[in-house]
Amino acid sequence: MFVILKDLFKYDKRFAFGFSVILILLFLSILSFFSPYNPVLWSLVPKNLPPSLKHILGTNSMGQDIFWNITHAIKNSILLGSLTAVISITIGTFVGLVAGYRGGSVDRALMSINDSFIVLPSLPILILLSTMLKERLTIAVIAVILSLFSWPWGGRQVRAIVLSLREREFTYTAFFSGMGTLKTVLKEHLPFVIPWVMANFINTILWAIGMETTLAIFGLSSLETPTIGTTIYWANQYQALLRGIWWWILTPVIIAVFLFLSLYLLSVSISEFLDPRTRLQRMRMEEVST
Amino acid sequence: MKNNNKLLVVSDLTKVFIIGGRFLGVKLVAVNRESFDMEEEKPEIFTIAGESGCGKTTLARMILGIIEPTSGKIFYKGKDITKIQSKEDRLDFMREVQPIFQNPFETFNPLKRVESYLIETAINFGAVKNRSEAFDRIEEVLQLVGLSIKEVEKRYPHELSGGQLQRVSIARALITNPSLLVADEPVSMVDASIKMSVVNLFKDLKEKYGVSVIYITHDLATAYYISDRIAIMYRGNIVELGPVEKVMLNPLHPYTKLLIEAVPEPDPDLKWKEEIKLSAMEAKEFAKLGCKFSERCLEAKERCHEITPEKIFVDDRWVMCHKYK
Amino acid sequence: MSILKVENLKAYYIATLYGIKRSVRAVDNVSLDIEENEIFGIAGESGCGKSTLLKVIVGLIKPPLSLIGGMVLYNSGKDYISPFLLSLEEFNKIRWSFISYIPQGSMNVLNPTRKINRTFWDVIKTHGSEEEKKNLKTITEEHIKALGLPLEVLNSYPHQLSGGMRQRVTMALATILKPKIIVADEPTTALDVVVQRGVLQLLERIQEIYQNTLIIVTHDMAVHANIAHRIAIMYAGKIVEVGKTRDIFKNPKHPYTKYLINSLPKIGDKSIRESAPGAPPSLLNPPSGCRFHPRCPKVMDICKLEVPKLAEIDSGHSVACFLFTKEVEEV
Ligand SMILES: Nc1ncnc2c1ncn2[C@@H]1O[C@H](COP(=O)(O)OP(=O)(O)OP(=O)(O)O)[C@@H](O)[C@H]1O
Ligand SMILES: Nc1ncnc2c1ncn2[C@@H]1O[C@H](COP(=O)(O)OP(=O)(O)OP(=O)(O)O)[C@@H](O)[C@H]1O
Ligand code: SF4
Ligand code: SF4
Ligand SMILES: [Mg+2]
Ligand SMILES: [Mg+2]
Numbered sequence: 001m002f003v004i005l006k007d008l009f010k011y012d013k014r015f016a017f018g019f020s021v022i023l024i025l026l027f028l029s030i031l032s033f034f035s036p037y038n039p040v041l042w043s044l045v046p047k048n049l050p051p052s053l054k055h056i057l058g059t060n061s062m063g064q065d066i067f068w069n070i071t072h073a074i075k076n077s078i079l080l081g082s083l084t085a086v087i088s089i090t091i092g093t094f095v096g097l098v099a100g101y102r103g104g105s106v107d108r109a110l111m112s113i114n115d116s117f118i119v120l121p122s123l124p125i126l127i128l129l130s131t132m133l134k135e136r137l138t139i140a141v142i143a144v145i146l147s148l149f150s151w152p153w154g155g156r157q158v159r160a161i162v163l164s165l166r167e168r169e170f171t172y173t174a175f176f177s178g179m180g181t182l183k184t185v186l187k188e189h190l191p192f193v194i195p196w197v198m199a200n201f202i203n204t205i206l207w208a209i210g211m212e213t214t215l216a217i218f219g220l221s222s223l224e225t226p227t228i229g230t231t232i233y234w235a236n237q238y239q240a241l242l243r244g245i246w247w248w249i250l251t252p253v254i255i256a257v258f259l260f261l262s263l264y265l266l267s268v269s270i271s272e273f274l275d276p277r278t279r280l281q282r283m284r285m286e287e288v289s290t
Numbered sequence: 291m292k293n294n295n296k297l298l299v300v301s302d303l304t305k306v307f308i309i310g311g312r313f314l315g316v317k318l319v320a321v322n323r324e325s326f327d328m329e330e331e332k333p334e335i336f337t338i339a340g341e342s343g344c345g346k347t348t349l350a351r352m353i354l355g356i357i358e359p360t361s362g363k364i365f366y367k368g369k370d371i372t373k374i375q376s377k378e379d380r381l382d383f384m385r386e387v388q389p390i391f392q393n394p395f396e397t398f399n400p401l402k403r404v405e406s407y408l409i410e411t412a413i414n415f416g417a418v419k420n421r422s423e424a425f426d427r428i429e430e431v432l433q434l435v436g437l438s439i440k441e442v443e444k445r446y447p448h449e450l451s452g453g454q455l456q457r458v459s460i461a462r463a464l465i466t467n468p469s470l471l472v473a474d475e476p477v478s479m480v481d482a483s484i485k486m487s488v489v490n491l492f493k494d495l496k497e498k499y500g501v502s503v504i505y506i507t508h509d510l511a512t513a514y515y516i517s518d519r520i521a522i523m524y525r526g527n528i529v530e531l532g533p534v535e536k537v538m539l540n541p542l543h544p545y546t547k548l549l550i551e552a553v554p555e556p557d558p559d560l561k562w563k564e565e566i567k568l569s570a571m572e573a574k575e576f577a578k579l580g581c582k583f584s585e586r587c588l589e590a591k592e593r594c595h596e597i598t599p600e601k602i603f604v605d606d607r608w609v610m611c612h613k614y615k
Numbered sequence: 616m617s618i619l620k621v622e623n624l625k626a627y628y629i630a631t632l633y634g635i636k637r638s639v640r641a642v643d644n645v646s647l648d649i650e651e652n653e654i655f656g657i658a659g660e661s662g663c664g665k666s667t668l669l670k671v672i673v674g675l676i677k678p679p680l681s682l683i684g685g686m687v688l689y690n691s692g693k694d695y696i697s698p699f700l701l702s703l704e705e706f707n708k709i710r711w712s713f714i715s716y717i718p719q720g721s722m723n724v725l726n727p728t729r730k731i732n733r734t735f736w737d738v739i740k741t742h743g744s745e746e747e748k749k750n751l752k753t754i755t756e757e758h759i760k761a762l763g764l765p766l767e768v769l770n771s772y773p774h775q776l777s778g779g780m781r782q783r784v785t786m787a788l789a790t791i792l793k794p795k796i797i798v799a800d801e802p803t804t805a806l807d808v809v810v811q812r813g814v815l816q817l818l819e820r821i822q823e824i825y826q827n828t829l830i831i832v833t834h835d836m837a838v839h840a841n842i843a844h845r846i847a848i849m850y851a852g853k854i855v856e857v858g859k860t861r862d863i864f865k866n867p868k869h870p871y872t873k874y875l876i877n878s879l880p881k882i883g884d885k886s887i888r889e890s891a892p893g894a895p896p897s898l899l900n901p902p903s904g905c906r907f908h909p910r911c912p913k914v915m916d917i918c919k920l921e922v923p924k925l926a927e928i929d930s931g932h933s934v935a936c937f938l939f940t941k942e943v944e945e946v
Contacts, residue, residue: 169396172356176384177407177462178414180377191401341807342778451894452661481660482834486878486890508807511837515880515888538882552812554837556879558860561841562812 008273015273018265021258029075037065039072039226051247058247061238070251073226076139077259080212080227081205083143088151089201093193095151096158101166101185111159117152125149126211130220137222142215146208154200158193165189199271206263213256228252228259296365297330297469297502298353303362305348320348322526323362328470330367333500335492337513337534339549340523346506349523350474353504354389355380366470385415388463390473394455394480398447404458405442411465431461434499435491453484460491464501471495474506489516510553514538522546525582532607542609544587581612589613617690618828619672619796621647624685626671629678639898641667643852644685644944646925649830651690651795654822656843656860657832658875660895664852665832666719669800672830673716674698674706689714689796711742715794719801721785725773731784732769735791743792755791761824762787762817779810783817790821797821798830803838815842836879840864845931848872851896851906854925858932868934870911905937913938 008015037044043063051058057066099110129145130137165171165188174184209228215221216229223230231252235241240248302323308315322345328336338346351357353364355371364371366387374380391397398404405428411417412424429439435457442450442458450458456476463471473492477485489512495501507513513520514534521531522543530543541547554562581587584594591612599612623646628639641664649655657665667680676682676699688695691713698706698714710716718724726734732755739751747754759766764783773781782802790797802818803811819842822829831843839846839860846863848856848871856869867873874891893910896902902909908918917937924942925935934940 169391169393170399172389172391173397173407173459173462174399174410175356176354176389177410178381178384179410187406188399188402191399341809453894481895482836482875482878483660483891484894486880486888489880490888510808511880511882514882515885548809550882552808553882554808554812554815554835554841556837556840556864556876556881558840558864562816 008269012269012273014265015269018262018269021262022266025074025078025255025259025262028071029078032068032071032075035068035071037068039064039069040224048243048245057251058245060235060248061240061243061245062234066248066251069226070231070255073228073231073252074255074259076225076227077209077212077229078205080139080143080146081209083140084146084150084208085201085204087143087147088204089154089197091147092151092154092200093158093197095155096160097162097185097189097193099155100159100162101181101189103163103166107159110155114152114155117149118156120149122149123214126215127218127220130215134220139222139225139227142212142222143208146211150204150207154197154204157196157200161193161196162189165192195271195273199267202263202267202270206260206267209256209259209263228256232256294368295330297328297367299325299327299363299365300349300353301325301363301365303349303352303364304360305345305352305357306360319526320345321352321359324349324526324528326521326528326531328502328504330469333469333496333502334518335496335503335505335516337505337507337517337520338523338528339507339510339513339520341508341549344523345526346523347474350389350472350504350506354387354472355383381415385466386468387470387472388466388468390456390459390463390471390476392475392479394452394459395447397455397459400447402446404445404447404450404455405439408442408458408462408465411462415466417466427465428461431464432458434464434495435461436487437461451484452480453487456480456484456488457491460488460495464495468501470502470504472504472506475508476505477509477512478507485512492516510538510550511556522549527582527610528608529583529610530607536606540605542604542607542614543611544589544613545583548586581610616651617648618651619647619649619690619830620686620688620695621645621649621672622686622688624668624671624687625683626667626676626680627683628667628680637899640852640901641680641898642671643901645852645854646685647847647854647857649796649828650845651828652826653844654819654829654831654842656839656846657830657849658834658836658839658846659849660834662895662898663849664898665834665849666800668849669716669798669830669832672698673710673714673798674701675716707742711738711789711794712744712792713794714796714798715789715792717785717789717797717799717802719804721782721800721802725781725785725788727773729772730769731771731773731776735769735788738788738791747792758791759787762790762820764817777810779806779813782806782810782814786814786817786821790825790827793825794827796828796830800832802831802833803835804833811838818842836864836875848875851901852898853906853935855907855935856933857925858929862929862932866932868928868932868939869907869936870913870938871907905935 009019045055045059045063045065047059047061047063049055049059055065055067059065095110095114099107126145133141171184171188174188212221212227213229216227216233219233221227221229223233232249235249302325303321304319304323305321307318307320309318328334338349340346352359355374359372366383371383374383398407408428409424412427418424418427425439432439432442437454437457447455477488480488492503492505493516496503505513505517517534519532520534520537521528522537522545524545530537530541530546537546538550541550580596581594581599584590587594594612599610601608601610602614604614623644624642625644626642628641630637645668659665670676670680671682672687682699686697687699688697735755736751739747739754755769756766759769764787768776768780768784776784786802799818803814806814815838818829833839843860846858846860847854848869850871856863856872863872864876867876871891878888878890880888891910896906904920905918905923908914911918915937922944923935923937923940924944925933926940926942927933928939
């Protein structure tokens, strides 16, 4: 695993960039645990100070230190994205594997549930739900709601992969080697699905953070919890840009851009690296070069 | 039908595929009420030949139990295998009948080491008690196919040649001491230099170890080289079945004649002379009434277009043609 | 008179993946002289570089394939031209009308949404002369008739035709502008014997009618026996033997060719056939010296060090093997 990461880091610039940025952002989110200020309290520091040595990213109109505040925001956004990804990928992969390998009526039943979620218009329903739940919204609740809308895509894709694998000759070899259903799916098919799962994991994080940011900008998220989205929301509410408090709005926007870009690059380079076709090609190359 | 002393009895076997949807689809009879059998006492290599799409793979997959027949029965050593339900019975059957696949590079998962299949087979079928015994058995079967464990150990499929892989595939199938191998085009994807070594291996297995082989191919030259009996299929039917010397050196069915005649001789002194006639659109032929070959048959009479010919025993072989009635 | 000359041609696949740069030496120092009005066969095992050689001959060189050295020359009647030196425009002009290429698995190239005759007209419109453009309908029909194909195929969509008929239509298409050279890559592989025979019949007929040169690649020796006039045997990126079909089959010289010929089974003959031991080498790092040496029963010391040069040992029969020649290939 470590060797793979090292290789990727060395030979794939996209990965190197994405990975470094993510590390920095993770570091920042860890810093939040050492924050001298409670992120939900106001008026802890003087308002609207431009960046200085004392407050390196300045302060906002609510009397909060922007640097320490953004560390919480990054932590919460990443937490939200990962939580959504874990829930939705687990459900999606499981449903896809079972539907694909068992086929028949199991497949039809699972896929009709799957498809009903796909055809639901996600944004309007999300807006409706968050308006209704407004007071009770927490990171966990948002993650669960977002998962509801993202697992079916994964489910379909995994199913398609397994369906095509099921007809490959090696699946029959496994069958005639006396391997049962579960063993075949886990040992023969999962290795083909994993690269996709990993790429999709990152994509789901990306999507979830983006979704929450969108909702938050409209004021439809858990507004007390600092996330990248809510930070932008508050900055807008106080018309930070118009009033020349650019450091307040620019910080979350730049962080968001870097976060999205690096996650995207990571997902592209990992899925390329783990694609069975290039993986095989690489194995062949390594064989002759050693 | 008497099933005593029969290794395999295929009786009235039919497979119908519905193409293009449950309700509006057209029926395609891939195998049409076919029967044949193989003796238990006398191991043999039984070839099923015929052009692409004539139903060879479908027939083989029904025998292997991978797809369910639409109707008809298959008995293996007297037991109806289309009725297998329990996992134990399935394993018992697979211990006896094993497949060899067409593409050696696809037979094993490209992301897994090939030996894992050998170990799985040895352990899952209870041929051995533990891993070290498994390796003894694996070494044994690898030697049978002219390999050794050193050449195979810790290797991924892409690290072995097509010929080596096809041998490993055969070795894996032999672990459980099967009585019957079903090989669907085992040499169509390997090189000429490898082809003969694989084919020679089948011959050895039959002669030295009494393993029967159903050899499916459209390579008639190798079919002649190794098999005892041959069945020629055309559009879902076996149109001629008998000893290979009879059928191939003196074909009776007009389609067999055409097929044998079309095989190119690897000899510049024996070039083709006359021209042949081909069908332009073959999809229609599956649904045809009467003899399915009648559109292309030079000897077709009126009844050939209306009445399906019966199978008749002439000169040591079965022929499905009106000519010999 | 030779219509196509290949001189010391080298073409490698060069790929870099995660820092490791590798070249597959698919065509390595190949020279050929192909005569006007002949059927020239190229035989060899899968992966030995046959398709690559054809691609370079017709000038289709795209990354990762790259030309390392050597020359390909066409004899246009007046002078020699090379596909490597032509501009794209000039190249498009001679494709189809002077040299026509039928790639491997080409029966699937027909546009599924266009009727066959449309596809023919498209080719004439883009590559034909003014004269031909005016008469495109009659030219197409006459061509199909001359080749003995049923006229109704012109009015069909590709999916309505059988695989064998599609393959023959592709051949008719490739020859519509009566090229001087036709290059066909595995035109009969994956077809049934009966259909294969129909396709080969057609190729012979085309060659007979238009008196052009046909270069045909296949690993099926029986096909070569039936239609080729001369055969080149390729092994691991190199030509190891060239000769008249009869000489290659009746009097093979190179140890590899001998195995190839003697391992062919025949209907009516059940005597034991042996094939060459071992497996073809990887072209990523081919064996030193003679590339066949790890599998050769007659290997000598020099074979492991030096590369034997393709040299004429009889009139029109050349072999690259130290059993017959002392000549060493310059590297
Ligand atoms: N799963 C399927 N669904 C629908 N039609 C099928 C299916 N499998 C096979 N067929 C059709 O049944 C016919 C017989 O196919 P089969 O694969 O048995 O032929 P084959 O003799 O093995 O041919 P080949 O030499 O090409 O392997 C063909 O027309 C094929 O298109
Ligand atoms: N795009 C590519 N990149 C790298 N290597 C390649 C590429 N295409 C082909 N090769 C390699 O080049 C060698 C020659 O390939 P080529 O397709 O010319 O063989 P061939 O003789 O036509 O084989 P076949 O009979 O299978 O068609 C092979 O070893 C192949 O693996
Ligand atoms: S039954 Fe008639 S059409 Fe069919 S093969 Fe015999 S003679 Fe020909
Ligand atoms: S040069 Fe040497 S190794 Fe090569 S074929 Fe001739 S004898 Fe064999
Ligand atoms: Mg088949
Ligand atoms: Mg090729």
